[in-house]
Amino acid sequence: MAKYCIGIDLGGTFIKFCLLGETGEATGFFQLPTPNEGGPDAVIQQMVGGAERLLKTNDVERGDILGVGIGSPGPLDLEAGVVRDMPNLPGFSNVPIRDSVGEALDMPAVLENDANAAAFGEHLCGAGEGLGDMVLLTLGTGVGGGIVIDGRVLHGAHGMGAELGHMIIVPDGEQCNCGQRGCVEKYCSASNLAQYAMEQVSQRGTGSVLAEVMQAKGSLEARDVQEALAVGDSLAGELWDRTMYYLALACVNICRIFDPDEVVLAGGMTKAGDHLIEPIRRHVSELNWSMSKPLTKIAIARLGNDAGVIGAAGVAMQEFQDSTANS
Amino acid sequence: MAKYCIGIDLGGTFIKFCLLGETGEATGFFQLPTPNEGGPDAVIQQMVGGAERLLKTNDVERGDILGVGIGSPGPLDLEAGVVRDMPNLPGFSNVPIRDSVGEALDMPAVLENDANAAAFGEHLCGAGEGLGDMVLLTLGTGVGGGIVIDGRVLHGAHGMGAELGHMIIVPDGEQCNCGQRGCVEKYCSASNLAQYAMEQVSQRGTGSVLAEVMQAKGSLEARDVQEALAVGDSLAGELWDRTMYYLALACVNICRIFDPDEVVLAGGMTKAGDHLIEPIRRHVSELNWSMSKPLTKIAIARLGNDAGVIGAAGVAMQEFQDSTANS
Numbered sequence: 001m002a003k004y005c006i007g008i009d010l011g012g013t014f015i016k017f018c019l020l021g022e023t024g025e026a027t028g029f030f031q032l033p034t035p036n037e038g039g040p041d042a043v044i045q046q047m048v049g050g051a052e053r054l055l056k057t058n059d060v061e062r063g064d065i066l067g068v069g070i071g072s073p074g075p076l077d078l079e080a081g082v083v084r085d086m087p088n089l090p091g092f093s094n095v096p097i098r099d100s101v102g103e104a105l106d107m108p109a110v111l112e113n114d115a116n117a118a119a120f121g122e123h124l125c126g127a128g129e130g131l132g133d134m135v136l137l138t139l140g141t142g143v144g145g146g147i148v149i150d151g152r153v154l155h156g157a158h159g160m161g162a163e164l165g166h167m168i169i170v171p172d173g174e175q176c177n178c179g180q181r182g183c184v185e186k187y188c189s190a191s192n193l194a195q196y197a198m199e200q201v202s203q204r205g206t207g208s209v210l211a212e213v214m215q216a217k218g219s220l221e222a223r224d225v226q227e228a229l230a231v232g233d234s235l236a237g238e239l240w241d242r243t244m245y246y247l248a249l250a251c252v253n254i255c256r257i258f259d260p261d262e263v264v265l266a267g268g269m270t271k272a273g274d275h276l277i278e279p280i281r282r283h284v285s286e287l288n289w290s291m292s293k294p295l296t297k298i299a300i301a302r303l304g305n306d307a308g309v310i311g312a313a314g315v316a317m318q319e320f321q322d323s324t325a326n327s
Numbered sequence: 328m329a330k331y332c333i334g335i336d337l338g339g340t341f342i343k344f345c346l347l348g349e350t351g352e353a354t355g356f357f358q359l360p361t362p363n364e365g366g367p368d369a370v371i372q373q374m375v376g377g378a379e380r381l382l383k384t385n386d387v388e389r390g391d392i393l394g395v396g397i398g399s400p401g402p403l404d405l406e407a408g409v410v411r412d413m414p415n416l417p418g419f420s421n422v423p424i425r426d427s428v429g430e431a432l433d434m435p436a437v438l439e440n441d442a443n444a445a446a447f448g449e450h451l452c453g454a455g456e457g458l459g460d461m462v463l464l465t466l467g468t469g470v471g472g473g474i475v476i477d478g479r480v481l482h483g484a485h486g487m488g489a490e491l492g493h494m495i496i497v498p499d500g501e502q503c504n505c506g507q508r509g510c511v512e513k514y515c516s517a518s519n520l521a522q523y524a525m526e527q528v529s530q531r532g533t534g535s536v537l538a539e540v541m542q543a544k545g546s547l548e549a550r551d552v553q554e555a556l557a558v559g560d561s562l563a564g565e566l567w568d569r570t571m572y573y574l575a576l577a578c579v580n581i582c583r584i585f586d587p588d589e590v591v592l593a594g595g596m597t598k599a600g601d602h603l604i605e606p607i608r609r610h611v612s613e614l615n616w617s618m619s620k621p622l623t624k625i626a627i628a629r630l631g632n633d634a635g636v637i638g639a640a641g642v643a644m645q646e647f648q649d650s651t652a653n654s
Contacts, residue, residue, distance in 0.1 A: 075618075131484070132484060133483060133484045147584075149476060149481060150479075152477075154476060154585070155586075156460060156585055156586025156587065157458070157459060157460045157586055157587055157588040157622075157623070158586050158619075158622045158623075159586070160586040160618075160619065160622070161583075161584065161585050161586035162584070162586075163583040163584070163586075164583070164584060166583045166616060167580045167583050167584060168496065168576055168579060168580055168583075168614070169495065169496065169498065170497075170498060171496065171497060171572075171573070171576060176616075178616040178617065178618055179615075179616045179617030179618070180579070180614060180615070180616045181614075245498075246498070249495055249498060252495060252507070253494045253495055253580075256488075256490040256491070256493045256494050256495075257474075257488065257489070257490070257491060257494060257584060258481070258483055258488050259482075259483025259484055259485050259486070259487040259488035259489075259490075260483065260484055260488075261484040287495070287507060287508075288506070288507065289493060289503075289505040289506045289507045290505065290506030291402075291487075291505055291506070292485075292487065295484075295485045295487070296484070296485075
């Protein structure tokens with residue numbers, strides 16, 4: 001009889017669900033709103049109810065489930081299975097989400113950080129499928145990271161590894177929200193690109209597409225830079241290329257440290273497609289050492305918002321399939 | 328009956344040997360000169376002869392040996408067991424050292440990069456004993472790295488990972504021999520410290536202990552900076568602190584990326600002891616994010632020049648003990 005794991009991806013707005021089969025096929029995707037009233041109990045009830053609905057809709061028996069994997073934003077205590085804090089969800093502090101969900105479903109459960117889950121999802125069924133060593137960079141408001149080595153997620157000794165957005169690449173550089181200076185995130189995130197674009201427009205005045213957009217809207221987003229780039233605005237080109245340079249520098253560091261099969265880029269900025277990949281590859285070639293040509297592939301994530309829920313199920317599959325095999 | 332692995336550490340001047348027991352005890356250390364005549368054949372013969380002598384001297388039977396681990400400077404092809412090139416040994420190019428030694432001894436053999444072997448040695452019996460996640464930085468002519476995650480050496484997909492000395496920490500910074508700019512090695516190695524000290528003395532002229540030493544000797548080494556520091560020379564203090572700052576920055580990056588139990592520092596510069604550890608810890612505290620206090624211990628290596636040969640034997644133990652258990 002085929003066995004499955006349940007994936008649950010807890011976000012501030014939606015909770016996503018899916019089933020992952022032992023052969024690596026993910027099915028049954030759906031989402032429910034994250035209750036913003038009723039505190040942790042309501043959220044856990046929604047997660048449990050969704051998992052039960054997932055089984056029913058897909059005609060899967062409880063006995064065919066090896067376990068449930070839960071992906072959640074941090075900070076988490078992975079070992080204890082506890083969400084320490086959850087942005088946007090009032091009262092969500094030190095919630096033992098793994099055991100609460102696991103006990104309600106009467107299934108073994110495992111908790112994973114959302115960025116790691118997304119990396120593992122891309123490794124299982126996405127851009128990193130079939131590769132042993134893969135590093136994910138998520139380019140959004142911040143820059144997140146997820147690392148898969150020899151097919152396993154790297155957590156670190158205190159569950160705080162893979163914070164690739166907080167690798168320092170400019171000594172005494174821009175002040176980051178994390179308290180450090182010169183982090184990758186301050187040079188490569190979508191929100192930093194927008195902020196830097198507004199500063200540059202203010203300094204340089206009129207004469208660019210970006211300046212016109214800023215005058216019309218009052219502010220700029222990363223997508224405005226991308227759109228101005230698409231119509232050939234030279235200021236947008238300069239700002240975009242600066243971001244690509246620092247991203248490439250981060251990629252070169254990832255290659256020196258991990259030498260992975262692939263660096264996978266995810267998040268809103270990857271909508272730029274070749275406008276993202278090509279300048280990064282060019283800068284990587286220029287920045288890279290002369291000991292070898294760049295051996296690590298740089299690719300765009302393939303699973304979009306489903307990476308996290310698939311990866312959460314995959315982490316459960318690895319954990320509970322292993323433990324079944326060893327018992 | 329107790330089982331052992333043989334460790335062989337191939338260096339440009341000496342070949343080191345030891346036995347590692349299944350309980351983790353390393354014994355029988357000795358070394359032979361690396362033959363600089365007779366090419367690869369003479370080197371392999373010395374390795375084989377040394378291994379046979381190791382067994383005889385320690386009264387260990389061939390049948391009690393699980394396998395032999397060979398540590399070697401790179402570049403290596405780990406998968407093929409080949410030394411691609413060996414600095415200081417003429418004619419040592421594309422030598423299938425693993426199979427040559429393994430076949431001559433009629434034992435399973437494994438090849439490991441010397442920096443990884445040293446990291447694994449410290450993990451097994453040294454500063455990282457009992458810890459799962461450990462990162463080694465070797466501060467010498469260059470800056471080498473070795474990474475142990477969940478008790479296993481990280482190699483990378485193309486066998487070129489853990490090059491932590493070539494992490495870029497200064498965009499468009501000093502030109503490194505590797506072809507990149509701004510590598511850790513250009514700011515933290517002993518030879519860089521010496522070179523930077525000579526530049527600074529030339530620029531600033533007389534009035535420092537370092538200037539006197541340079542006038543007397545004609546050049547400076549890292550140990551001259553350490554000695555001038557010990558007698559309170561302020562220029563030496565400034566140059567040393569600059570090196571400690573960049574080393575700390577590299578350590579913070581290692582913490583963000585790996586979140587290891589410990590960063591272990593090895594190589595000649597660690598003779599400075601607390602003069603090394605204390606300023607690094609201070610800079611780490613200042614550079615570190617505000618999300619947590621520094622959780623990763625920073626320590627000095629304990630095994631000195633024996634780390635590599637112990638680690639080489641340890642890699643063999645892991646490889647051949649595992650394969651015995653699985654067969």
